[in-house]
Amino acid sequence: MSAKTKRGSRPVLHATTILALLAGSAYLTVELRKEEQAKAPAVQAVTDTPLVKSGAAQQTGRQTWERLKNPDRSVLRDESGQVLATFTDGSRTAALTGPSRTFTEPANTTSRVVTENWVRLMPEHWKKGAEKEKWFKGWFGEYFGSEEDDLFAMAFQYVDQAPVKKDDEGVPYAGDADFGPINPDGAEGADYRLEQSDFYDYLGIPYTFRDGTTIQSETARYRAMDCSGFIRTVFGYRARYPLRALDAKGDGLPRTANGMARSDLGTDVIPLTGKAPRYSRPASIDVLQPGDPVFFWLDARTKERLDHVGIYLGHDTDGHKIFISSREEVNGPTIGDKGGTSRLDGNGYYAKALRSAKRL
Numbered sequence: 001m002s003a004k005t006k007r008g009s010r011p012v013l014h015a016t017t018i019l020a021l022l023a024g025s026a027y028l029t030v031e032l033r034k035e036e037q038a039k040a041p042a043v044q045a046v047t048d049t050p051l052v053k054s055g056a057a058q059q060t061g062r063q064t065w066e067r068l069k070n071p072d073r074s075v076l077r078d079e080s081g082q083v084l085a086t087f088t089d090g091s092r093t094a095a096l097t098g099p100s101r102t103f104t105e106p107a108n109t110t111s112r113v114v115t116e117n118w119v120r121l122m123p124e125h126w127k128k129g130a131e132k133e134k135w136f137k138g139w140f141g142e143y144f145g146s147e148e149d150d151l152f153a154m155a156f157q158y159v160d161q162a163p164v165k166k167d168d169e170g171v172p173y174a175g176d177a178d179f180g181p182i183n184p185d186g187a188e189g190a191d192y193r194l195e196q197s198d199f200y201d202y203l204g205i206p207y208t209f210r211d212g213t214t215i216q217s218e219t220a221r222y223r224a225m226d227c228s229g230f231i232r233t234v235f236g237y238r239a240r241y242p243l244r245a246l247d248a249k250g251d252g253l254p255r256t257a258n259g260m261a262r263s264d265l266g267t268d269v270i271p272l273t274g275k276a277p278r279y280s281r282p283a284s285i286d287v288l289q290p291g292d293p294v295f296f297w298l299d300a301r302t303k304e305r306l307d308h309v310g311i312y313l314g315h316d317t318d319g320h321k322i323f324i325s326s327r328e329e330v331n332g333p334t335i336g337d338k339g340g341t342s343r344l345d346g347n348g349y350y351a352k353a354l355r356s357a358k359r360l
Helices: 015-039 055-059 134-143 151-158 199-203 227-238 257-262 349-353
Strands: 044-046 064-068 073-077 083-088 093-104 112-121 172-174 267-270 293-296 308-315 321-327 332-334 354-359
Touching: 093 151, 112 151, 112 308, 151 172, 151 227, 151 308, 151 321, 151 332, 199 227, 227 257, 227 308, 227 321, 257 293, 257 308, 257 354, 349 354
Parallel strands: none
Antiparallel strands: 044 093, 064 073, 073 083, 083 093, 093 112, 267 354, 293 308, 293 354, 308 321, 321 332
């Protein structure tokens, strides 16, 4: 949002006086902006050098593969035992170790996520022994050590004050996103903004899905995405995970948080347990891996439906398990604490509402 300055009307002032005042104001504005920028860390910053600088460097040193359970997965380690990458059976997301990055959202929180995890989408689902297959060798050679945008970088390109990015056709595909238009029947803290804004609404274009269904974007929802729309933007439109038009049967990512949570996609790392409609809070969340979609039951009015979804990021610098999601209270994607602390550990609002998690 742009700030507006109030202008007084003083016709008797000499032109040179006005110019001097304007020059002074501009100088102060620039200096204040510099000061604020110095205080606030960048949304994303690569702070360390990569473990590898190119695909060719991957073959240096002794590397070993290890099979682990719960969930079934393959782990690649270097000669010192450090984890270089993790691949989970039935999932297309891979967690690769790379340059350290710092993710922040100064407008809404002091939380900082410093991570060496780079979460990327593989072209095929992982299975035992896939490290020997040609498709994997080519993919791994291209992306291990790469600093090309991953799922985390993409996710933070929609938080408050994120700059606009346009594609070759001039369509803004990234930049500060809203949650949705104001609900005429809502109120602060009670459905103040409408849900159901998807990635095509944010883009402002019609979109044809793989089953041939075409959905038109709504002008009122331009530059907006609700919680599941945010997941579909990052995993689907940006990373190219297949998408369904709705929650109906299909082989793509469903439209809603509930549809995603109950789908047979990927691997259920925290299965939904307990009795409807409340279900059970997980006894442990240690199994979570950065990049996992996490699902919540927040509103009793949704009955047995899970009604919120986010992306687990790992630990923040205070040691808490933190996630990012698009929320009504902040009006868009956030790791902020307005409307509930973005932590999955402890007994905060979202921690108590967590019900399940997937690895897509």
